[in-house]
Amino acid sequence: MERTGSFKLLTSPQQTEAFSELARLFSEACNGMVPFVQEHRCWNRVGLHHLVYYPIRERFPALGSQMVCQAVHRVADAYKALRANEGIPKDQPVPAIQFTPSSVSFDHRTYSIKGEAFSLSTTTGRATVRFACGPRQKALLASGLPKEARLAIRKGIWYLNLVFDLPDPIPLSGDLAVGLDVGENNLAATSTGKVLGGGKLRHDRDRYLASRRRLQSNGSRASKRKLKAISGKEQRHVRHVNHETSKAIVAQVLQAGACILRMEDLTHIRAHIKAGNRVRARLHRWAFRQLQDFVQYKAEAAGIKVEYVDPAYTSQTCSVCGGLGKRVKHRFACSCGNLAHSDVNASRNIARFAALSSSARGVVSRPEFAHRVHPCVVESSSL
Numbered sequence: 001m002e003r004t005g006s007f008k009l010l011t012s013p014q015q016t017e018a019f020s021e022l023a024r025l026f027s028e029a030c031n032g033m034v035p036f037v038q039e040h041r042c043w044n045r046v047g048l049h050h051l052v053y054y055p056i057r058e059r060f061p062a063l064g065s066q067m068v069c070q071a072v073h074r075v076a077d078a079y080k081a082l083r084a085n086e087g088i089p090k091d092q093p094v095p096a097i098q099f100t101p102s103s104v105s106f107d108h109r110t111y112s113i114k115g116e117a118f119s120l121s122t123t124t125g126r127a128t129v130r131f132a133c134g135p136r137q138k139a140l141l142a143s144g145l146p147k148e149a150r151l152a153i154r155k156g157i158w159y160l161n162l163v164f165d166l167p168d169p170i171p172l173s174g175d176l177a178v179g180l181d182v183g184e185n186n187l188a189a190t191s192t193g194k195v196l197g198g199g200k201l202r203h204d205r206d207r208y209l210a211s212r213r214r215l216q217s218n219g220s221r222a223s224k225r226k227l228k229a230i231s232g233k234e235q236r237h238v239r240h241v242n243h244e245t246s247k248a249i250v251a252q253v254l255q256a257g258a259c260i261l262r263m264e265d266l267t268h269i270r271a272h273i274k275a276g277n278r279v280r281a282r283l284h285r286w287a288f289r290q291l292q293d294f295v296q297y298k299a300e301a302a303g304i305k306v307e308y309v310d311p312a313y314t315s316q317t318c319s320v321c322g323g324l325g326k327r328v329k330h331r332f333a334c335s336c337g338n339l340a341h342s343d344v345n346a347s348r349n350i351a352r353f354a355a356l357s358s359s360a361r362g363v364v365s366r367p368e369f370a371h372r373v374h375p376c377v378v379e380s381s382s383l
């Protein structure tokens with residue numbers, strides 16, 4: 001299991017300047033290699049090294065041998081990623097990648113960890129810089145030697161991002177499951193009865209929606225710019241809320257002593273005939289998918305197994321008797337006497353429904369199968 005730790009560097013003004021200069025040279029060296037890549041159609045680390053090492057060393061003597069090697073790796077990896085993601089057709093010229101002076105790669109020869117400080121190679125010698133160390137950073141550092149390091153600037157502050165290879169967590173044992181419903185009215189509800197992110201968040205979302213509509217109907221260049229700024233702001237806000245919410249959800253699961261977390265599979269149901277309005281409304285909302293992704297990431301790190309279930313019948317089914325109930329906004333009512341918050345009722349169904357798949361959203365199960373499952377009894381999917 002790979003985990004990245006971001007270490008905020010407490011730099012002096014001189015160090016800030018040294019890092020900026022290093023990043024500038026590093027990106028220029030990378031950009032200087034691009035024409036070689038294009039001419040020779042070569043993005044293999046060893047091959048590119050042979051092509052560019054001496055000319056780049058000569059052009060950027062201050063960078064030093066190890067930094068040039070790191071720049072070769074950076075360029076080779078960027079082209080490998082480009083080819084994997086978009087492809088580089090054989091009969092077309094190799095596209096140019098533009099490297100910006102925002103980050104520098106390090107390896108064990110160019111950086112080291114000394115207690116509560118990092119020692120980093122710069123063009124003016126080694127810089128010893130202290131870093132802010134919270135409990136998460138401490139735990140990561142205690143887990144062993146990081147495999148990759150990258151110096152990066154974010155909003156004027158330098159960070160060292162370290163990638164650690166952690167042992168996979170020991171899975172929690174047992175078969176108690178908690179269900180999670182991601183909803184329209186409230187952000188999420190768990191089968192333990194917790195409802196998260198109600199009023200304030202909906203208000204924020206409606207505010208963003210309203211200003212977006214207003215700007216969209218305007219259509220001028222200025223409003224397009226404003227629209228872009230708003231969508232960036234909204235995305236950062238949602239990301240923050242999703243981080244906080246997912247943390248609270250995983251805490252709920254652990255507190256309940258459960259070891260399985262079930263969510264609805266909202267991604268592969270486009271062809272599903274039974275998907276109601278409620279499901280369809282959430283289908284194209286990237287925010288819900290992001291919340292589920294964050295929950296999965298954090299849950300698995302805690303040893304919780306993540307499973308996905310068919311969302312078709314989660315909202316109208318009574319979680320007590322399995323019959324068909326009535327859902328009016330927040331209230332769910334059933335003739336058996338069950339009266340519950342509708343999202344909590346849904347999450348209780350999700351908790352007891354049989355899993356489609358674990359940690360992979362794919363197959364769609366036969367819905368009638370789900371109804372025969374008793375609360376908290378786990379059946380293996382027969383698909």
Ligand SMILES: [Zn+2]
Nearest residue numbers: 318321334336
């Ligand atoms: Zn009922």
